[in-house]
Amino acid sequence: MKEYIEQNKERFYDELFSLLRIPSISAKAEHKEDMRRCAERLAVLLMEAGADFAEVSPSDGNPVVYGEKFVDPALKTVLVYGHYDVQPPEPLEKWHTDPFEPVIHDGAIWGRGANDDKGQLFMHIKAFEYLVRTGKLRHNVKFMFEGEEEIGSPNLPAWIRANKKRLAADVCLVSDTTMISEKVPSINCGMRGLSYLEVKVVGPNKDLHSGHYGGAVANPITVLCEMIATLHDEDGRVNVPGFYDKVVELSRADRKMLARAPFDLKEYKEFLDIKDIRGEKGYTTLERTGIRPCLDVCGIWGGYTGEGAKTVLPSEAHAKISMRLVPDQKSGEITKLFAKHFKSIAPKYVKVEVKECEGGDGFLIPISSEAYKAAARAMGEVYGIEPVPSRGGGSIAVLAEVQKILGIDPLLMGFGLERDTIHSPNESYLLKQFFAGMESIALFYKYY
């Protein structure tokens, strides 16, 4: 496929950039129209690449783009999953270029979605185009691109259930994850689940003058901080009763296998510019993100946050809290456990409200499958090294649902790298990964 890429590169950039320019931010209601535009553009790209059929299919939220090419009922069917929605670009002031005006420099594509997941799903469309145009396609291929992954795919499971028949396939192929490093290709064989909540601590019914009331009335920011401070114990464990009840403890053998993945603590700390790491006692960094659950405060706000010194004892304080879950923790159960616990620790001088947001279960993928083997062979050929099986710390909530509803395993051929800083300012995607990904996907079809 190398030659085909060389000949069509400029067109690939133009096509991908037409997707990246659309601010399809699912977290913000004001982008509804952008979601539709992005979905329509994707359907056009699928048709141009050689699909028999592609449509923008309504769901109870943002539309799903569905496309297919049917070759022969005797052949295997590959269902490609991806998402066209992106994370909000904030904080905007930290971007070196416009997040929605992609550019190429330093060997990478820069912009929101360059990697996650527009850049990665685009590789699938182009590998497919290559196979169609060169007459090499020996599979039936189906595409399902959703617009709500970044908000936890609240409506895709229902859409999948409603479209179960036409989604029938042998494997669900996904590129929405990272490799361990540029030099070490890896295939994710597990992802963490997610529980996400928003909490609100309400003190007095209005913002107060901190001189007139300070010292006499509970400050909701202070109370929220005190509550958050109790959410981890001294060993770095999440201090919510029942949180670990269903956590699967890995065997020594399994932990040994994971420990084979290369990891350099010094480089890790340098990359992040931190003096020390922090996490659950008794586990390595890769274990802490791969096989252990955790709790993070993703956002906090309250009181006066503008320029200068406003003296106020505010009425409210807020935080967004996410928990990454491992098998067999159930997102729904953990969300309920947290909500109950957080309300129970509220002191009497404040009111606490808890809003349940997105969630999804984690999952594991067997590395003994034909699909895994084909992917390993394909990537081994492109990279010159056998890929390592790894456990991803992130979540693609809906893939556990795909597993349950369609009865097929996902296969995670991700080509992102940590340096791509997805979800952060200056998201990028290395061109060499972009092209190696296309080649690996084309070879996957060859060996599967």
Add this chain to the structure above:
Amino acid sequence: MKEYIEQNKERFYDELFSLLRIPSISAKAEHKEDMRRCAERLAVLLMEAGADFAEVSPSDGNPVVYGEKFVDPALKTVLVYGHYDVQPPEPLEKWHTDPFEPVIHDGAIWGRGANDDKGQLFMHIKAFEYLVRTGKLRHNVKFMFEGEEEIGSPNLPAWIRANKKRLAADVCLVSDTTMISEKVPSINCGMRGLSYLEVKVVGPNKDLHSGHYGGAVANPITVLCEMIATLHDEDGRVNVPGFYDKVVELSRADRKMLARAPFDLKEYKEFLDIKDIRGEKGYTTLERTGIRPCLDVCGIWGGYTGEGAKTVLPSEAHAKISMRLVPDQKSGEITKLFAKHFKSIAPKYVKVEVKECEGGDGFLIPISSEAYKAAARAMGEVYGIEPVPSRGGGSIAVLAEVQKILGIDPLLMGFGLERDTIHSPNESYLLKQFFAGMESIALFYKYY
């Protein structure tokens, strides 16, 4: 003066509103031009009221409005202090009307600055006008209106030192405080000092994907919360070493006198809609705000605070922290103590930065002075009840400086009420307090 008010009421509103419409927010650099406009308008109002001379005098920050009327060197001289800057209006969505388009309804003036301090300083201009126009003025009067009170008056002390001679006076008259209640007039005989700092906790050098790093890298929001949670001990005391070293403990007799002020805990809790109060063990609510120091978090922010569920392990978290101080705590010393302590409790996996902001010392005013007695008599006549001496929890940082540099005591004749919610949305000023204030001030001149 009642009749004069009745005859000129509409003009008074128009003049005051011309000040209130100018968003003179000292905390925000973008309002520099509004500060100048507001100062110029004030100088015009002083001249129209009968001053011999009024000017907009430059300082190293926002200009000071200075005006005077000289009657006779044998007479006493009153220096009126006020401030024309206002607090930021945020949160804007909680205002029922435009903060900078004042309106009158329900017997009050509504808008930012209606009370603090444009409404209150305006009473002095009108009481002065009345005395001039009716030929009753028997004092020399000087006006000093600054534009940086809400940011801690960083430049006024230097301006006062530079203008020390022309500011010579017998008393510094100020209306920038509240009365205990509508029914109980009171005169503040002490204010708390202030230390204000902004803190920043930095973890990784960029925002991270909370799935890829969550559980393995310290989250700066969590760390900031944990640090803030240690700032009070179990008895509600501020947990900063040395914080209480210089706090003056009041005698039993003094505490008894303060306890004479009316206070209804049930009403207090209902007014704020809180189930319980919180404060330093061993002190009453009035003591906690009047004679005890405290620490509040005035603002906190970090990570993703927009709509929806963004999963991020942020790079930074921030908070604004204010401490209200009592005699003999020195603002400069306490600010240093806090900064040192906060840095010392930073765990090794984050960097902590502390920025010192505004500050000022608290002060006490003798109730045995002639000026106090004249004010008490004036207010007693207007309200029909002898005013109670009280201790204000707020801070007017610069008045301690006035005391030190000019060697004169401030006299705090404040006519605000808690219901005015200064510093908060829907600031207001009751018309009956507005007019009772003018009358009281005019009578003060009579009896002083």
